[in-house]
Amino acid sequence: MGLTRQSSGFKTNTVSFLKGVPAKEDLVIALAGNPNTGKSTVFNALTGLNQHTGNWPGKTVLHAEGRYIYQGMVFKLVDLPGTYSLLANSVEEQVAGDYLCFAGPDATVVVVDATCLERNLNLVLQVLEITPRVVVCVNLVDEARRKKIRIDLDLLAQELGVPVVGAAARNGEGLNQLLSAIAGVACRRISTSPHLVRYGGLVENLLAAIDPAIKELFGDHFGSRWLALRLLDGDQAVIAAIREWLGGSKISRVKKGDQRQGGKLRYEPGFCSQAGGPAQRG
Amino acid sequence: MSLASAAKLEDLLKEVEVIRGQVPVDLNDRIVSSIYDRAESIAHKVVKKEKPVFDWDARLDDILTSRLFGFPSMILLLALVFFITVTGANYPSGILAGLFFRGQEMLTGLCLWLNTPAWVNGLLVEGVYRCLAWVVSVMLPPMAIFFPCFTLLEDMGYLPRVAFNLDNIFKRAGAHGKQSLTMSMGFGCNAAGIIACRIIESPRERLIAMLTNSFVPCNGRFPLLITLAGLLVLGSGPSLGATMIVVGMVVFGIMITLAVSWLLSRTLLKGVPSSFTLELPPYRKPQVGKIIVRSLLDRTMFVLGRAVCVAAPAGVVIWVLANLRVGEMSLLAHAAGWLNPFGQLLGLDGFILMAFLLGLPANEIVLPILIMSYLSTGSMTGLDSLEALHRLFVTGHGWTWLTALCMMLFSLLHYPCATTLWTVYKESGSLKWTALAALIPLCTACAVCSLVAGTARLLGLV
Numbered sequence: 001m002g003l004t005r006q007s008s009g010f011k012t013n014t015v016s017f018l019k020g021v022p023a024k025e026d027l028v029i030a031l032a033g034n035p036n037t038g039k040s041t042v043f044n045a046l047t048g049l050n051q052h053t054g055n056w057p058g059k060t061v062l063h064a065e066g067r068y069i070y071q072g073m074v075f076k077l078v079d080l081p082g083t084y085s086l087l088a089n090s091v092e093e094q095v096a097g098d099y100l101c102f103a104g105p106d107a108t109v110v111v112v113d114a115t116c117l118e119r120n121l122n123l124v125l126q127v128l129e130i131t132p133r134v135v136v137c138v139n140l141v142d143e144a145r146r147k148k149i150r151i152d153l154d155l156l157a158q159e160l161g162v163p164v165v166g167a168a169a170r171n172g173e174g175l176n177q178l179l180s181a182i183a184g185v186a187c188r189r190i191s192t193s194p195h196l197v198r199y200g201g202l203v204e205n206l207l208a209a210i211d212p213a214i215k216e217l218f219g220d221h222f223g224s225r226w227l228a229l230r231l232l233d234g235d236q237a238v239i240a241a242i243r244e245w246l247g248g249s250k251i252s253r254v255k256k257g258d259q260r261q262g263g264k265l266r267y268e269p270g271f272c273s274q275a276g277g278p279a280q281r282g
Numbered sequence: 283m284s285l286a287s288a289a290k291l292e293d294l295l296k297e298v299e300v301i302r303g304q305v306p307v308d309l310n311d312r313i314v315s316s317i318y319d320r321a322e323s324i325a326h327k328v329v330k331k332e333k334p335v336f337d338w339d340a341r342l343d344d345i346l347t348s349r350l351f352g353f354p355s356m357i358l359l360l361a362l363v364f365f366i367t368v369t370g371a372n373y374p375s376g377i378l379a380g381l382f383f384r385g386q387e388m389l390t391g392l393c394l395w396l397n398t399p400a401w402v403n404g405l406l407v408e409g410v411y412r413c414l415a416w417v418v419s420v421m422l423p424p425m426a427i428f429f430p431c432f433t434l435l436e437d438m439g440y441l442p443r444v445a446f447n448l449d450n451i452f453k454r455a456g457a458h459g460k461q462s463l464t465m466s467m468g469f470g471c472n473a474a475g476i477i478a479c480r481i482i483e484s485p486r487e488r489l490i491a492m493l494t495n496s497f498v499p500c501n502g503r504f505p506l507l508i509t510l511a512g513l514l515v516l517g518s519g520p521s522l523g524a525t526m527i528v529v530g531m532v533v534f535g536i537m538i539t540l541a542v543s544w545l546l547s548r549t550l551l552k553g554v555p556s557s558f559t560l561e562l563p564p565y566r567k568p569q570v571g572k573i574i575v576r577s578l579l580d581r582t583m584f585v586l587g588r589a590v591c592v593a594a595p596a597g598v599v600i601w602v603l604a605n606l607r608v609g610e611m612s613l614l615a616h617a618a619g620w621l622n623p624f625g626q627l628l629g630l631d632g633f634i635l636m637a638f639l640l641g642l643p644a645n646e647i648v649l650p651i652l653i654m655s656y657l658s659t660g661s662m663t664g665l666d667s668l669e670a671l672h673r674l675f676v677t678g679h680g681w682t683w684l685t686a687l688c689m690m691l692f693s694l695l696h697y698p699c700a701t702t703l704w705t706v707y708k709e710s711g712s713l714k715w716t717a718l719a720a721l722i723p724l725c726t727a728c729a730v731c732s733l734v735a736g737t738a739r740l741l742g743l744v
Binding site: 119150156 | 291
């Protein structure tokens with residue numbers, strides 16, 4: 001939609017969105033995807049905000065957050081920079097990877113472009129290594145229809161092991177299914193079992209070798225596989241991020257009791273695992 | 283970090299060290315190729331592609347990004363947008379101005395009826411109201427036409443093609459190819475353009491892009507360029523001439539951007555340009571309705587609102603300056619007289635320089651302030667058309683084509699508005715670069731204007 005209030009003038013320096021909702025109550029949803037697949041359009045469609053959208057890659061430079069309410073629950077949506085992979089080749093990739101791994105969102109939406117699914121799937125497969133709680137949003141299905149490309153969404157969901165929703169965010173098509181899939185995955189009403197990529201005997205053996213130590217350190221609430229790969233690759237940035245995570249701000253989200261009992265780190269239970277559960281709330 | 287987890291991390295890192303020897307050197311390649319294979323096999327299963335239809339994207343790109351037609355089509359599109367703007371903005375501008383000045387007479391009548399002291403009428407009606415009226419009638423129509431047109435191009439996916447076309451030239455200037463994208467954003471708003479510079483990874487090239495961003499005219503400066511261009515060709519028929527002048531200005535601004543980038547990359551910010559990949563996104567059918575609503579509501583109203591906020595106090599300042607007398611002359615005349623010699627050197631005059639100084643908070647009010655200060659020293663009250671503006675400038679204040687040209691050049695090249703400078707400070711975190719972001723354009727503007735004015739006078743063209 002071109003420049004907006006938030007993206008031009010003085011407000012470029014002070015972007016802030018809906019405030020006043022207590023943050024710990026929110027379910028955090030990360031929005032990932034290749035550049036120019038319409039992440040910001042999905043973001044706007046879900047939150048009702050008017051983030052700057054434009055048809056060029058790399059447009060989202062501001063870290064955008066917005067909130068929306070669905071079935072009585074508050075969802076915080078975080079728009080990550082668009083990346084082609086999470087192999088930490090650039091700042092954006094590192095930011096996106098670290099966020100998914102260490103911020104531990106309750107669900108991650110990967111927006112993919114229906115007109116070039118194959119290239120977009122690379123990112124989906126990498127995200128699945130970090131977190132199993134993924135919803136794949138196949139965006140721009142209207143564009144694909146125009147180009148006579150047909151995608152078997154059910155089969156794709158089977159192949160990936162996570163929910164897949166077809167959408168044309170610009171027209172609002174598929175948004176309801178997307179909202180319900182996000183809520184389902186975030187509250188674990190929908191269980192996901194992603195089919196992970198196998199890297200061949202040698203690499204798999206190495207991964208298996210360090211897996212126990214990683215599980216020991218982090219529990220199994222997030223992607224030990226991705227971390228293991230980064231460590232094997234000798235990625236210093238990820239080691240720094242682990243140190244920060246262990247010592248930093250996130251520690252406040254860890255139950256003190258757990259720490260005393262042998263230092264197991266675990267997130268506080270999310271909003272929806274509280275008594276009653278979300279389904280009943282809605 | 284608790285001791286236990288710190289120890290565990292060390293254990294883990296040690297374990298990793300032990301097996302690092304067994305890690306194949308091509309680990310990353312293996313990972314990537316496994317992922318690609320899997321993606322390919324999934325895509326193969328789920329995607330059904332019917333026989334390829336006529337590929338519009340590729341055909342369009344053949345023309346819009348070709349060596350031969352890339353540049354001409356770019357300039358043609360730009361010219362088309364300006365032509366629509368210049369032609370379309372004329373009539374509503376006149377109508378708005380007419381309405382507002384009828385309103386002024388009514389307000390003055392009201393003041394007389396209420397028996398208010400003369401200064402109340404002066405300050406509120408001749409100061410605040412008149413300045414606001416000018417801002418709205420001069421700026422609203424061109425913005426309301428230009429913004430939707432430009433947003434349309436952005437939404438369709440034309441901007442990355444511009445970047446593609448310009449990439450090579452920017453490289454040769456020692457700058458980053460993505461600078462053409464941030465420059466395009468600058469057409470909308472220089473502050474947004476400077477934020478967009480974050481997409482450039484290398485700090486050296488990012489600074490070059492930030493320092494040169496204000497050389498493309500932003501929203502706030504287009505109305506001035508368009509109005510003065512209209513003035514230059516007044517009476518010569520259709521607005522084709524005015525369009526060519528505005529396009530010329532924009533192209534000149536881009537050339538200055540390149541020249542200054544080149545200079546910076548060879549002096550203050552030495553280095554080799556880094557390479558990058560830019561994906562050309564598909565063309566998309568723009569959502570015309572939404573674009574018009576959003577660009578009117580968000581951009582037009584935003585820019586106008588900002589201009590109005592700045593224009594109201596500016597109106598007060600101008601009125602006070604014009605009506606406080608020291609000795610025989612008003613303060614405004616004193617200040618303008620003091621600035622006049624320097625103004626003349628640049629082909630301008632003291633009042634114009636005053637307007638640019640007072641316009642620092644927002645460039646959109648420069649022209650209204652100038653009109654205000656001219657009016658406050660003369661006797662004319664009603665201005666409702668380009669012809670009236672022509673009378674005021676040419677007959678009343680001795681403008682020549684050189685004055686108009688130099689004012690356009692100065693507006694194009696001078697320091698960015700306060701918001702943009704503040705953004706540069708926030709982004710670079712350095713007062714030095716912020717100061718340079720103001721000084722480099724200012725010096726460029728002074729150099730170009732004095733050169734043009736000097737040459738024209740020397741050749742006896744004026």
